[in-house]
Amino acid sequence: MYGVPALGFVGGYGTLAVSGAYPDIHQMTYLAALLCCVDALTGLSSQTTCRLGNSLGMIGVSSGLAATVGILAPTPESFAQMAACVGAGGLLGVVAGKKVEVTDLPQIMALFHSLVGMQQW
Numbered sequence: 001m002y003g004v005p006a007l008g009f010v011g012g013y014g015t016l017a018v019s020g021a022y023p024d025i026h027q028m029t030y031l032a033a034l035l036c037c038v039d040a041l042t043g044l045s046s047q048t049t050c051r052l053g054n055s056l057g058m059i060g061v062s063s064g065l066a067a068t069v070g071i072l073a074p075t076p077e078s079f080a081q082m083a084a085c086v087g088a089g090g091l092l093g094v095v096a097g098k099k100v101e102v103t104d105l106p107q108i109m110a111l112f113h114s115l116v117g118m119q120q121w
Helices: 004-019 025-043 050-072 076-098 105-120
Strands: none
Touching: 004 025, 004 050, 025 050, 050 076, 076 105
16 A cells, blocks of 8 residues: 555656656656655654655655656666666565564664675675
């Protein structure tokens, strides 16, 4: 249910990008993604606003990815490679995340930082 607003936002971006009505739609989407990600961190700081923070985080990340794919306009072959890499990374994150308890915050942060280090390697 939390992903519904993100799907709506990405769908609106896709519609405007295909129509060509706004030539700067990619940059506007990047700005919106940035604001949503920053607000997601603020929303996750409290139990009362954590649902909003989750939704904003999903909107920010999904719209940032959609804008990146939209501005690159990859060929079907390149898009398949990109999707395979995203899928492999998601699978790796799920497998690694299952091994760490939610209450073990220091271990989760160490896991996230090791994944970032593997990306740069």
